[in-house]
Amino acid sequence: MEDLRPLVQQALENAGDFGDGCPQRLGDAMRYALLAPGKRLRPALVLMACEACGGKLEDALPAAVAVEMIHAYSLVHDDLPAMDDDDLRRGRPTVHIQFDEATAILVGDALQAEAFRHLSEGIDDPSRAIEAIRVLASAAGASHLVGGQSDDLSAERDQTESKQRNSDSINLATPDISSLRTVEHLESIHRRKTGALFSASLAMGAILAGADQKSRAALSDYANDLGLAFQVVDDLLDYTADEKELGKRTGKDVDRGKLTYPGLLGIEAAREKAEQLVKSARSHALYFGPAGWRLTNLADFVLERTL
Template sequence: MSDLPRWRERADAALQRALPDADQSPRRLHAAMRHAVLLGGKRMRPLLVHTAGAAFGADPAALDAPAVAVELIHAYSLVHDDLPAMDDDALRRGQPTVHVAFDEATAVLAGDALQSLAFEVLADTPVADAIRVELLRTLASAAGAAGMCGGQALDLDATGNGTALSVVQLERLHSLKTGALIRAAVRMGALCGDASPDELQRLDRYAAALGLAFQVRDDILDIEGDSATLGKTAGKDVAQDKATFPALIGLDASRARLQELRAAMDDALAPFGERANGLAELGRMAIERDR
């Protein structure tokens, strides 16, 4: 039986505990933060922390903080990504986006506060000091200009001229925008266990393929999915002339690329055997999901 439902329940409970009470002042800000985090979501990144950690014998109690921290960073990025100055979206996880449910200023502050809270939580991880510092370094690097924010900047530069990028450039964009946080989630889980440098490198290969596969599938779903199923506005990429894999190489080639990435994930995980079953399952979910 899969451990993913149990880890999902644990991650949700830890997120509930970490977020400020909506009844405490400033109530509007706290309510917006909870709206951004708790109303659905796949919890892919917390699950990656737990599956990677379990594969290397990490104490589950040590995994709660990095699992929460990476999801808070992800949630903050979505709040800001949905703003009118960015992707200007009104729907996220089947709910009104934060700036729609509240207002733009509150959405900006909620995103800022979620980012700060992520590092506050991560700083309390019950591990050795050296590992805690490495966890902080890993997440900070993945979230900043060398990672997620840098990828978002490249995406903004390409929006409105979606076929101007080469496939290599598009893959680099998404290795930063989506892949960096996914790699950080896997690495943080393994760092809390006994993973060796060589094993961490192999996990980075798995995570790089997973991050790219996640985005290729996202691009396909934007064309083939519907808003009710996706929980966000379908067809936005085409409408905004964004750089996507189907726009550059077509749907059939995008599906073929997904299978190449599936093989790359399997190859990276093969030496770990059954202890990597959870990571393999998350890889399959990323490729086969319908939302």
């Protein structure tokens, strides 16, 4: 992704001018969130898909910026005390720590709106703009990104309440939460919470390249595998990675009783699952032949994060 990052970074910096009416503190906080050091994986996926489908990278940059805005907003809100309560993100204080909680909420609100403004103004073809907006709105909405986060919080809350009931040693009839602590339920959460933006990124790249349905289907299958593999690896890193190297707190998933792949499967079985998903993702990337080389290499990179 090295040659794609400067393109994405410049486009993000250009998009960081939010207009004269934007208060200085809010604008600073939005830029702090949007321009924070990161892999730029989702915008890179937009460009990779566009390239694999024969499009021009420049045509896909508005969608690359938009999906990173959505991703940045989701991280800002996820880090809030009422959500995951994190104080470190990408090696820096989270937005509500660096600024304040109210500003962090407004940053997320504003970045979400700016994402769709950027799509609507940056894509010349109206039909492609509308389709890209529809894809990103669906991925960011109640049935996908937000719904996945809601179920993730519910699973964590139910686990905490179950522990509390057990510690109270009172013999009360309590609901069975075992159905919420299964691999199937966890996959459902992460195919929405993480996978939806992966899928949207690749879909928008294909849309802006004018790709056919077979290409879109191959990218959709690739996204399903890659997004899930990425989350399995992310869960593994919380168990095994060094905090400074990862750029965020580690061990919090265990402490909070979060539903994770290592927690359900064990570390070795979780690694095996990630390997299987990456192998499947690579097989879908082969559809594009030499043009899909970035997609193949990216799948390998996701897995290598655990090594």
